[in-house]
Amino acid sequence: MTLLFGGFGGVGTPPTLVDCLIESGVKDVRLIGNDAGFPWIGIGKFVCLKRAVSLVASHIGSNPIAGQLMHDGELKVEFSPQGILNERIRSGGVGLNGFLTEIGKGTLLAENKPIVTIDGKEYLYEAPLTGDIGIVYAKKADPFGNLVFDKTARNNNPLIAMAAKTTIAEVEEIVEWGALDPEEIIVPGAYINYVVASRGINWKWIWEIRGN
Amino acid sequence: MTLLFGGFGGVGTPPTLVDCLIESGVKDVRLIGNDAGFPWIGIGKFVCLKRAVSLVASHIGSNPIAGQLMHDGELKVEFSPQGILNERIRSGGVGLNGFLTEIGKGTLLAENKPIVTIDGKEYLYEAPLTGDIGIVYAKKADPFGNLVFDKTARNNNPLIAMAAKTTIAEVEEIVEWGALDPEEIIVPGAYINYVVASRGINWKWIWEIRGN
């Protein structure tokens, strides 16, 4: 199973759905998301259980255990520049077949990537990313699954929501038909298959532990 | 000069800026936008003056004069499927170098387009579009140029706003710093160079003439 997860350093990663994932016993999961969270935050909790076989991410700096698993060959990590990763997920989500970019040319991350020449100039080809299941976190959903987000907890959630075959949204509040302003909805319900109520954040943030 | 214009059938095309364009006397303009408007609506007013040399659009069906100019060789028209056109503008606006798609394969619109083969499968390459000047229409702007839109008058304006070197937003209302909800802003002011107050729609819509 390929699982796309929303969130940036755990902010915007759905805590209740991560716990469901852990409780489900699922393993051999191919993960796609911005990062590996922290060992006790976000997707990090799942990664540390060694139940992911691979991760496509922009960095794993905040989760040293993920780094150790990668080093030990227990977790295959593919690094993608952060914005390129977001665009690859978006490309899958909007039904396109990848894109060309100069970002990463001449670096380690260009290795194994197809080179496409257009008008005599070379670009890297970046493949679209999609998944079987997408888990996202939002502030509110209506019964159609329309989503609004909360400040920077939006981050990559709108892209993740579009790119999975089946998307589950964990929300702080489920509201009635017509309760959301149609102008401020970020993700149309057409992309959302299930909505679940959040049980709330059940971890301490790094700044709660270390101070600001 | 390449000019990108927002709007869909004239809805969301900035009326005051189109008049400025006409009054400016500029000619030999390369236009990029969804369509050719109607002869008396939106960009159509400018197109009918024969001051555009080319147009990239998804259709010109609502402007028979544009069709005649194309037929007479006075306006070079490149048709792009509507969503592909939007993505080409977006690709330019977000600093990517075009994308691959299957849309249009095996059709007239695939002619002259580069074919890129990835994993044995052929895709059309769609080039990014950018422009010197972009003109968009929005409901409100604050002094930074943050924009909010009005219902379906949003359409392709957010993409156009990102894809031009210099973008001018025509708005119904200019509001104070802090007057816009940061959650509902659609286009960040970072993309907007100038804001002008609209003098309002100065044409009759087709449904006002023909009835609904």
Place this chain on the structure above:
Amino acid sequence: MGDSRQLIAQRAAKEIVSGMIVNLGIGIPSLIPDYLDPSNRVFFHTENGLLGFGPTPAENPDWTLSNAAGYPVSIVEGGIYFDSTISFGMIRSGRIDLAVLGSLQVSAAGDLANWIVPGKRVPGVGGAMELAYGAKHLIALMQHCEKNGKPKIVRKCTLPLTATSCVKRVITEMGVFDIDPQHGLTLTEVMPGFMVSDLRNHTEADFILSENLNGENHD
């Protein structure tokens, strides 16, 4: 014939059930909403950037709330505005349950031609190619023949294609056909007043008869 257009729209309306996300093309498909049960919760999608539009308001139409043809509409509860990239992302990635498009020709293999008549009409393709590519289910509506009597359901399209192998069902004033890769073109319904022989006479492509076809229409 205005009447046959209404008949086609009325029949096509039966394809739409509550909960669906539907895109209706210009021409005959735009007549469909008149034949729908208003109690159904159907989300109509329009390319310019709205999912969940309702009828034209009786009073005070608003130019900033319009469909892809530029005519005023309303928005239903749960409807959403978005920009054109989201609108087409939704189409290409298969979030449109049903697209109903007007058509110029449909081939037995489901190829669709509906955007250009060379030398005559060159309006441009609009969103048709993407709807043909991305909609989960695509129904083509058209009058069975051209004004000069020439069949429009053909072995191979002579007009430039919109997309290949995309049409799943064709509805005309004479009948309903399904198209699938295994069985090809299959006549599934004969419209009132017509016989299978009429369809044979006015359809260029070969077709088989559905087992479920009402016997009374056989000759």
Place this chain on the structure above:
Amino acid sequence: MGDSRQLIAQRAAKEIVSGMIVNLGIGIPSLIPDYLDPSNRVFFHTENGLLGFGPTPAENPDWTLSNAAGYPVSIVEGGIYFDSTISFGMIRSGRIDLAVLGSLQVSAAGDLANWIVPGKRVPGVGGAMELAYGAKHLIALMQHCEKNGKPKIVRKCTLPLTATSCVKRVITEMGVFDIDPQHGLTLTEVMPGFMVSDLRNHTEADFILSENLNGENHD
């Protein structure tokens, strides 16, 4: 040396003027805001999806309002939230006036290495490659030498690159260098307490002296 980091940040703060859109990387660049005049209207961009963030609130920090490092911030008037594709679209398309990044090595040609030390730290690249590619102006901050004294301004980077020919200015606790394709590496300022000879001794790459360089620092 905490002190030299603060000195670098203090000097770098002078690069930021009112009206700029600025992205500050992690490490030394994150210390810069302490040295800015708060009356300046600077829009700070953070990759996770916010343009216009302000200081950490003194009370009631909000986990849904944070910077790319996950720490709480505030939002200024005119600030905007957006998704990560808009965030990086802004970067790649040149809407960031200035990016200030921490660095491991910078070459005389402006090549930047700041994301990986093979065999040691493999945190991943984050947004550095795109900032290096897209920002209108890129300043690299670093302590002049490694702990073992090895120079970090080098002829050719030995660490894996983030991007080539992207750094326009380098600020260390010893001096400020400009890099441009025509003149290469140019020393433009010597920091208090150092002489040009100190910089010659601790810089691997060759450099020329700016005409505007303050004479008193010459040996």
